[in-house]
Amino acid sequence: MSDFISDKPEQVCILGATGSIGTNTLDVIRRHRDKYHVFALTAHRNLEQLKLQCEEFEPKFAVLPEAELADELASFIKYKKLDVEVLQGVDNLEFVASHHQVDTVMAAIVGAAGLLPTLAAAKAGKKILLANKEALVMSGAIFMDAVKKHGATLLPIDSEHNAIFQCLPEHFVEQGIEQCGIHNIVLTGSGGPFLKKDLNQFATITPDEACAHPNWDMGRKISVDSATMMNKGLELIEACWLFDVKPEQIEVVLHPQSIIHSMVRYNDGSVLAQMGNPDMRTPIAHAMAFPERINAGVAPLDFMEISQLTFDRPSQERYPCLALASEAMKKGGNTPARLNAANEVAVQAFLDEKIRFSQISELIQQTLTSTEYDEALTLEAVLAADKFARDYAHQLVQQMVTNH
Numbered sequence: 550m551s552d553f554i555s556d557k558p559e560q561v562c563i564l565g566a567t568g569s570i571g572t573n574t575l576d577v578i579r580r581h582r583d584k585y586h587v588f589a590l591t592a593h594r595n596l597e598q599l600k601l602q603c604e605e606f607e608p609k610f611a612v613l614p615e616a617e618l619a620d621e622l623a624s625f626i627k628y629k630k631l632d633v634e635v636l637q638g639v640d641n642l643e644f645v646a647s648h649h650q651v652d653t654v655m656a657a658i659v660g661a662a663g664l665l666p667t668l669a670a671a672k673a674g675k676k677i678l679l680a681n682k683e684a685l686v687m688s689g690a691i692f693m694d695a696v697k698k699h700g701a702t703l704l705p706i707d708s709e710h711n712a713i714f715q716c717l718p719e720h721f722v723e724q725g726i727e728q729c730g731i732h733n734i735v736l737t738g739s740g741g742p743f744l745k746k747d748l749n750q751f752a753t754i755t756p757d758e759a760c761a762h763p764n765w766d767m768g769r770k771i772s773v774d775s776a777t778m779m780n781k782g783l784e785l786i787e788a789c790w791l792f793d794v795k796p797e798q799i800e801v802v803l804h805p806q807s808i809i810h811s812m813v814r815y816n817d818g819s820v821l822a823q824m825g826n827p828d829m830r831t832p833i834a835h836a837m838a839f840p841e842r843i844n845a846g847v848a849p850l851d852f853m854e855i856s857q858l859t860f861d862r863p864s865q866e867r868y869p870c871l872a873l874a875s876e877a878m879k880k881g882g883n884t885p886a887r888l889n890a891a892n893e894v895a896v897q898a899f900l901d902e903k904i905r906f907s908q909i910s911e912l913i914q915q916t917l918t919s920t921e922y923d924e925a926l927t928l929e930a931v932l933a934a935d936k937f938a939r940d941y942a943h944q945l946v947q948q949m950v951t952n953h
């Protein structure tokens with residue numbers, strides 16, 4: 550007898566629906582309304598965008614953490630006579646992420662705010678499409694344990710990790726990468742907008758310059774992370790947890806064109822690469838439909854248009870954040886959580902023009918040296934380390950502002 554194939558659309562909850570990943574996810578869904586149904590949308594401050602999304606997709610739930618915005622959305626929903634229930638408060642992010650009617654959760658909230666709802670989805674055994682790399686950086690062991698224990702399915706959305714996943718053999722989860730004849734993982738990074746900028750001019754970099762990524766259109770926090778290459782550092786940690794490898798098994802390679810999204814190097818000399826135009830709808834569609842393939846609306850890669858694909862070593866002087874992240878992963882315990890917290894505070898302070906671009910790495914380094922190392926194997930310990938490092942980093946911002 551053939552397997553029963555459900556023709557009911559998959560019920561999707563999008564955490565962070567109004568962001569870059571959230572809107573790209575909705576664009577993929579828009580092309581496949583027969584396969585996917587939007588069950589819940591969550592946002593933070595972008596009320597206007599959420600109103601439009603509620604009108605178009607009419608989810609069962611729309612969640613906003615802040616009461617005032619939620620009330621305004623509820624009035625809009627009533628006025629438009631939409632069949633959408635508006636929920637307010639952060640606890641409701643977890644409620645929708647773990648709702649029994651939800652099949653798939655797109656985890657696309659930026660930063661530590663995404664951890665608890667994404668973990669709730671893992672504990673409810675959902676199919677998780679993971680964009681929120683910070684959740685894994687903060688609590689990799691806890692998160693991966695929850696995925697295994699509760700039978701959740703974890704599929705990477707981050708373009709590099711999705712690429713690596715596509716280049717790995719199917720049985721890598723059971724066997725581990727060494728048993729699969731794999732030598733190492735090659736994590737590619739563009740180097741961001743300051744790949745060639747004079748180091749003497751780093752102190753005067755503006756937020757808009759830092760957010761002008763050469764290849765990808767992303768939210769402001771991850772764009773700054775790309776400019777410092779902390780993004781690659783967070784991705785190195787993310788890859789360690791997703792693929793059960795050590796930092797030494799990952800080689801970071803600069804590839805300014807962002808056409809090869811990452812590679813797997815095999816012992817027989819083969820290197821498998823996943824390529825494509827830099828458009829997040831490819832990894833989103835890949836993970837949503839896996840193991841099938843669906844149309845993502847992405848233009849086919851035109852080799853005649855690509856003049857060259859180049860590779861280089863990242864310079865430690867230009868990108869000190871990359872080494873900070875790699876060291877944090879090697880040190881382990883609560884270090885990646887403290888690194889992430891300090892980075893979030895530093896990036897926000899830079900975006901608010903309180904500190905200089907070159908002070909981001911200084912602030913992270915000082916926070917790591919001055920806050921306490923701990924094994925941090927419980928969620929409470931991770932959250933405490935996050936809070937402590939965040940508070941410490943805020944104090945450093947104040948000092949830096951005063952000394953300006």
Ligand SMILES: NC(=O)C1=CN([C@@H]2O[C@H](COP(=O)(O)OP(=O)(O)OC[C@H]3O[C@@H](n4cnc5c(N)ncnc54)[C@H](OP(=O)(O)O)[C@@H]3O)[C@@H](O)[C@H]2O)C=CC1
Nearest residue numbers: 565567568569570592593594595658659662680681767768
């Ligand atoms: N953009 C990209 O191409 C890629 C992103 N990622 C990762 O995906 C995640 C999302 O990135 P991106 O889409 O660029 O980010 P955006 O800033 O564009 O979007 C972030 C989303 O999270 C919501 N949000 C922000 N803060 C909170 C909060 N405190 N509580 C609840 N929701 C919140 C925002 O709501 P609102 O807009 O309403 O304020 C928005 O919906 C990040 O972890 C990033 O590292 C990974 C690979 C590629």
Ligand SMILES: CC(=O)[C@@H](O)[C@H](O)COP(=O)(O)O
Nearest residue numbers: 707708738739740741775780
């Ligand atoms: C699209 C994506 O996955 C981003 O994380 C991307 O990797 C950013 O580009 P960088 O390679 O410059 O960090």
Ligand SMILES: [Mn+2]
Nearest residue numbers: 707708709784
């Ligand atoms: Mn990435």
